[in-house]
Every structure is written in structure tokens, then in C-alpha cells.
Amino acid sequence: MKTVRVLVGTTKGVFILRAPAARTAWQVGGPHLAGRAIYSLAHDGRGDRHRVWAGAASMHWGAVLVASDDWGRTWDEPQEANVKFPADSGLALKQIWQITPGLDEEPDTLHCGVDPAALFRSTDGGKTWEVVRGLLDHPHRERWQPGGGGLCLHTIVRDAANADRMWIAISSGGVYRTTDGGRTWTARNAGIRAEFLPEKYPEFGQCVHKVVQHPSRAGRLFAQNHWGLYRSDDAGDTWQDIARGVPSDFGFAMTIHPHEPDTVYVIPIESDQVRVPPGGKLRVYRTRNAGRSWEALTRGLPQRRAYDIVLRDAMTTDSLDPAGVYFGTRNGRLYASNDSGSSWRLAIDGLPSITCVRAVVVDDRKSARRTEARRSARR
Amino acid sequence: MTRVAFLIPTPLRPYADGRSRIQVDVAKNPPSLGDALDALWNVAPGVRDRVLTEQGEVRPHVNVFVGTESCRWSGGLATPIADGAEIAIFPAISGGVC
Numbered sequence: 001m002k003t004v005r006v007l008v009g010t011t012k013g014v015f016i017l018r019a020p021a022a023r024t025a026w027q028v029g030g031p032h033l034a035g036r037a038i039y040s041l042a043h044d045g046r047g048d049r050h051r052v053w054a055g056a057a058s059m060h061w062g063a064v065l066v067a068s069d070d071w072g073r074t075w076d077e078p079q080e081a082n083v084k085f086p087a088d089s090g091l092a093l094k095q096i097w098q099i100t101p102g103l104d105e106e107p108d109t110l111h112c113g114v115d116p117a118a119l120f121r122s123t124d125g126g127k128t129w130e131v132v133r134g135l136l137d138h139p140h141r142e143r144w145q146p147g148g149g150g151l152c153l154h155t156i157v158r159d160a161a162n163a164d165r166m167w168i169a170i171s172s173g174g175v176y177r178t179t180d181g182g183r184t185w186t187a188r189n190a191g192i193r194a195e196f197l198p199e200k201y202p203e204f205g206q207c208v209h210k211v212v213q214h215p216s217r218a219g220r221l222f223a224q225n226h227w228g229l230y231r232s233d234d235a236g237d238t239w240q241d242i243a244r245g246v247p248s249d250f251g252f253a254m255t256i257h258p259h260e261p262d263t264v265y266v267i268p269i270e271s272d273q274v275r276v277p278p279g280g281k282l283r284v285y286r287t288r289n290a291g292r293s294w295e296a297l298t299r300g301l302p303q304r305r306a307y308d309i310v311l312r313d314a315m316t317t318d319s320l321d322p323a324g325v326y327f328g329t330r331n332g333r334l335y336a337s338n339d340s341g342s343s344w345r346l347a348i349d350g351l352p353s354i355t356c357v358r359a360v361v362v363d364d365r366k367s368a369r370r371t372e373a374r375r376s377a378r379r
Numbered sequence: 380m381t382r383v384a385f386l387i388p389t390p391l392r393p394y395a396d397g398r399s400r401i402q403v404d405v406a407k408n409p410p411s412l413g414d415a416l417d418a419l420w421n422v423a424p425g426v427r428d429r430v431l432t433e434q435g436e437v438r439p440h441v442n443v444f445v446g447t448e449s450c451r452w453s454g455g456l457a458t459p460i461a462d463g464a465e466i467a468i469f470p471a472i473s474g475g476v477c
Binding site: 087 | 390
């Protein structure tokens with residue numbers, strides 16, 4: 001039997017919601033890692049794993065990567081911090097913003113993106129991590145500027161067909177691409193306007209908030225910027241404005257449909273000075289034609305006095321058909337759609353401020369067999 | 380040899396075998412706070428990265444007191460340590476963020 005688990009990271013821990021495939025009623029577990037700010041979550045389902053990764057930050061004791069193989073009941077907490085800058089960098093980790101499992105053919109590779117902006121890689125399943133030097137030593141680094149959330153590398157996009165090609169996004173630095181497995185990185189921001197700089201189209205320095213890609217079309221990217229919605233059809237070499245049809249091109253969250261490469265979702269916010277839903281209406285906007293037009297999705301969402309906003313990693317999809325779409329708000333509400341966004345239900349209210357959301361489809365019988373096998377191996 | 384005692388706050392006790400007080404002998408004479416902390420890391424290595432950043436600085440929201448004085452005002456990790464000193468690690472108040 002298939003079930004869906006929605007992993008919800010908040011400023012006070014992880015909550016895991018579970019529902020049958022109909023996705024209408026949710027059981028809520030947590031908080032796990034109570035009290036810690038979870039800015040990144042990932043599910044690693046490669047091979048026999050069902051591992052949940054969390055970037056767990058304590059205001060006092062720093063940030064580490066922790067992992068759970070039993071949906072949050074227990075967590076492997078490293079004695080020694082596992083993501084650390086080298087001494088010669090002079091940098092110290094503040095926050096872990098993104099965790100990305102590698103491609104299927106590299107089952108022990110993971111990447112994480114952090115503040116201050118840097119990329120770390122593990123090639124042993126997450127036991128040890130090493131900074132990606134090509135980006136750490138990039139000559140642009142000294143001119144990257146922190147945004148309100150810090151100087152964060154918050155997005156990692158892998159090319160499913162080419163392990164050497166990857167994109168990362170930094171606020172505020174812009175989009176960078178490597179084609180040699182991380183040795184060298186090139187700014188890829190041509191066409192993206194930097195409204196907040198005197199030079200409107202610089203090589204880098206744009207404040208990109210999220211980049212998404214459909215795994216079947218690696219050369220096409222979509223970006224939600226701090227002002228601006230864009231699409232690239234040439235792997236980031238150039239970008240086109242696709243913001244016609246949304247009430248504001250400012251926003252944070254963006255996600256892509258699991259089966260339709262032209263279907264993308266955003267949640268506009270009224271300007272960087274106000275930062276509430278335009279007109280007090282909480283609306284998801286969906287394009288089904290790669291940004292040529294957008295439709296407002298309102299069924300089930302509050303359309304008056306709505307002041308919830310959604311952060312950059314707090315919207316996601318599951319892999320069922322019709323697809324589930326989920327987003328969590330800074331006011332602690334999680335909304336779920338079981339029809340690709342056409343209608344929404346409030347799955348849970350009253351959580352701490354939601355920072356990130358991930359969804360996983362699980363075959364529970366297979367998962368139970370794996371858990372039992374792991375327990376037997378430990379015995 | 381200088382003998383000092385560390386007081387471990389509740390959140391860090393999982394990294395210190397559950398102990399609230401750890402006594403260590405510091406070989407260097409006279410020792411600094413940094414030397415005493417190095418002796419603590421030998422017996423409770425998991426505490427180190429929670430108290431210090433990877434650049435070896437006390438984390439901004441952690442306070443280390445030698446006796447009743449915060450090391451921030453007494454010379455940082457170079458603060459001199461006397462035999463029998465009590466060193467307390469505290470999470471700072473850090474109000475204003477919830």
C-alpha cells in the first residue's frame with residue numbers, strides 16, 4: 001500500500017505527516033529534533049535506504065547534519081560536527097540550507113549548500129563531508145552579499161544525465177554552473193535583472209531565491225528571483241522574463257510538477273517592502289506552458305485577510321498521479337493539494353514557522369521489510 | 380599539573396556521557412582556558428564543536444565562565460586558569476529570537 005509522507009521543517013523541529021494515497025486526512029508525528037531550526041530536509045531513497053536528512057541548527061550549539069532511518073523516531077547525531085569549513089578559509093558554518101542526494105549511479109554521493117555560501121560534498125553516504133574548493137575559492141566570493149537570511153547557498157540542481165554538470169544558487173550571488181564536477185564555476189545570470197543594483201544586468205550579484213528543473217529536461221531551468229520570474233532554455237546561458245500574468249514577480253517558493261516539465265508553481269508576495277500575499281489573498285500561481293501564461297489557484301485557500309508567506313524551500317510536490325502539491329507558511333499552516341494544485345486543504349495548522357517541506361511516496365510493506373532487515377542486521 | 384572542573388549544561392550532557400561535572404588534569408603549567416578546554420575535549424570530544432566554531436572561537440551564543448567571570452572579559456581562550464578552578468559552560472540568554 002502506498003502512503004505519502006510530508007516532511008515539514010520548522011524553526012522548532014521536524015514534523016512528519018502521513019496519509020494514504022488519497023491524501024485527504026493526515027496523521028502528524030513530531031516534533032522531532034525539538035527546538036532546533038530545520039532549514040533543510042531531504043529524503044534519500046536510493047538503493048535500500050529510506051533515510052531522512054535534516055540540517056539542524058541550534059542558536060547556541062551550531063548546525064549539523066543529522067539522519068534518521070526510521071522516519072524521525074531516532075536520529076544519528078554526529079559527535080564531531082560533520083560540515084566544517086577548512087581552517088584556511090577563516091569561515092565558520094552558520095546554517096545548512098540545502099541537502100541533495102546524488103544521482104542513482106552515485107549512490108553514496110550527497111551535496112549540501114550552506115551559509116556562508118559554499119557547497120559541501122560527501123562520497124561516503126554522508127559520513128564525511130568536504131568543501132567543494134572550486135566554489136569556495138571562486139574570485140567572485142568577496143563581492144557576494146548576504147540577504148535577509150544570510151549569505152546562503154540554498155539551491156543545488158543536478159543534471160540527471162550528466163554527473164559533471166550542476167547548478168547552484170546563492171543569495172545574493174546568482175546562479176553558477178559547473179560542467180566539470182565542481183572544479184570550475186561560471187556565473188550564469190545573463191538576462192536576470194538586479195533591481196536593487198545600479199547596474200541592472202551584472203554578470204553576478206543577482207538575488208536568486210529558487211531554481212527548479214524537471215529531470216527529463218536538464219537544459220531548461222526556471223528561477224524565482226528577488227524581483228523576477230525567469231526561464232532558461234539553454235542551461236542557464238540566457239534567461240527570459242516569464243512574469244506576465246502574476247500579480248507580483250517577487251516571491252520565494254517555486255516548484256515543478258513531477259510529470260509535466262512545463263508545469264511550474266510559484267506563490268507571489270507583494271514587494272520586498274511589504275511581504276504579504278497580494279491583496280491579502282493566498283494564491284498559488286501555476287503555469288502549464290513553461291511560463292507563457294499563469295493561472296491563480298484559489299480553491300481551498302484563504303482569499304481575505306491572508307498574511308501568510310511561504311519561504312523558498314517550503315513548497316514541493318510528490319510523485320503520485322495526480323500529483324500532490326504542498327506548501328507551508330511562516331504562520332505554521334501546511335496546505336496540501338491532491339489534484340496538481342487545482343484545490344487545496346489545510347492539512348495542519350498551528351505548527352511553528354515552516355521553513356522547508358519535502359514529500360515522499362512510500363510503499364509501506366516494502367519499507368517495513370527494510371526496517372526489519374536493518375534491525376536484524378543490528379542484532 | 381593543574382586540576383580543574385567543568386560544569387556541563389544539560390543540552391551538552393548527551394556528548395559527555397550524561398555527566399554534569401567533569402574533572403580534568405591539565406598538563407601545561409600554567410594553563411590557559413584553551414589548554415583546559417583541550418583537556419576536556421580529550422574526555423568529551425563531542426562537546427568541542429558545540430562550544431567552539433571550526434575556527435576555534437567560542438560560539439557567539441555560548442558563554443564560558445572561569446569562576447564567576449565570563450571569558451569574554453578576561454582574555455578569551457588565553458584566560459589564565461588556577462589549580463582548582465571551576466569552569467562553567469552556559470547557553471547565552473539570546474533573547475529576542477523565538
